[in-house]
Amino acid sequence: xxxxxxxxxxxxxxxxxxxxxxxxxxxxxxxxxxxxxxxxxxxxxxxxxxxxxxxxxxxxxxxxxxxxxxxxxxxxxxxxxxxxxxxxxxxxxxxxxxxxxxxxxxxxxxxxxxxxxxxxxxxxxxxxxxxxxxxxxxxxxxxxxxxxxxxxxxxxxxxxxxxxxxxxxxxxxxxxxxxxxxxxxxxxxxxxxxxxxxxxxxxxxxxxxxxxxxxxxxxxxxxxxxxxxxx
Amino acid sequence: xxxxxxxxxxxxxxxxxxxxxxxxxxxxxxxxxxxxxxxxxxxxxxxxxxxxxxxxxxxxxxxxxxxxxxxxxx
Numbered sequence: 001x002x003x004x005x006x007x008x009x010x011x012x013x014x015x016x017x018x019x020x021x022x023x024x025x026x027x028x029x030x031x032x033x034x035x036x037x038x039x040x041x042x043x044x045x046x047x048x049x050x051x052x053x054x055x056x057x058x059x060x061x062x063x064x065x066x067x068x069x070x071x072x073x074x075x076x077x078x079x080x081x082x083x084x085x086x087x088x089x090x091x092x093x094x095x096x097x098x099x100x101x102x103x104x105x106x107x108x109x110x111x112x113x114x115x116x117x118x119x120x121x122x123x124x125x126x127x128x129x130x131x132x133x134x135x136x137x138x139x140x141x142x143x144x145x146x147x148x149x150x151x152x153x154x155x156x157x158x159x160x161x162x163x164x165x166x167x168x169x170x171x172x173x174x175x176x177x178x179x180x181x182x183x184x185x186x187x188x189x190x191x192x193x194x195x196x197x198x199x200x201x202x203x204x205x206x207x208x209x210x211x212x213x214x215x216x217x218x219x220x221x222x223x224x225x226x227x228x229x230x231x
Numbered sequence: 232x233x234x235x236x237x238x239x240x241x242x243x244x245x246x247x248x249x250x251x252x253x254x255x256x257x258x259x260x261x262x263x264x265x266x267x268x269x270x271x272x273x274x275x276x277x278x279x280x281x282x283x284x285x286x287x288x289x290x291x292x293x294x295x296x297x298x299x300x301x302x303x304x305x
Contacts, residue, residue: 009234009240012236012240016240023251023254027257030257034261035257035260035264038264039264041268042267042271045272052278059278067274
């Protein structure tokens, strides 16, 4: 009887270790193989879209309509709201034939407007809050420096707005993988609240609509984390 | 008497939970990427449909006005 129990226990341990190693392996495969491939695919899709931009402009001006005003919002609204605004602004200006013809001045303007997004893709500050402009300006400078570093690193054609936004998103994903942080589309409430409390010490939770969700407050108080997978 | 395997199992279980959490996050990240790419490809699809329709209407117009000529051989 005892020997049987012991054997069962050992089997259980063996299977648990198997499960563990399998999970580890699947995590590695996803982060090291699949996600880079997906990113590359997205890059190619961006290139295709950039190349077809003249068709979009032509049809838009021919039919006097705006084709992708809503589609941009649907795709990236929940993750990068600032960039969506920027995309809409670029899309509504009918003078641009394609994204690669935009000047560097517009690019810097772009940096300034998207500065409320940190490099981890988290929203630092809603646009309507105007009480801490110093943090805003600091973050803008930081982001500009980051982008200059990124530009110096490699990629040659840096003028397209889409590509710039794509690189920002990718940098955030890289950071996430490197530090194993929890900043995904549904960022970890604890880290988010820590980050927000670090960067905005004057904000309290009652006055901040963004953190007034009961889920966030619960997670902030207790140590149990829930990772919703509503995707 | 305490089972000597229990602590080992508990450790492995906690590791499994950690791994599961990480895996979940990476899957969520992957889903976001795919979602964004999907939105972009939707635009591409729209452009392709418009081009298709444009080609059809050009074909129809040229045919009905008898102006359709065979493509020039290079």
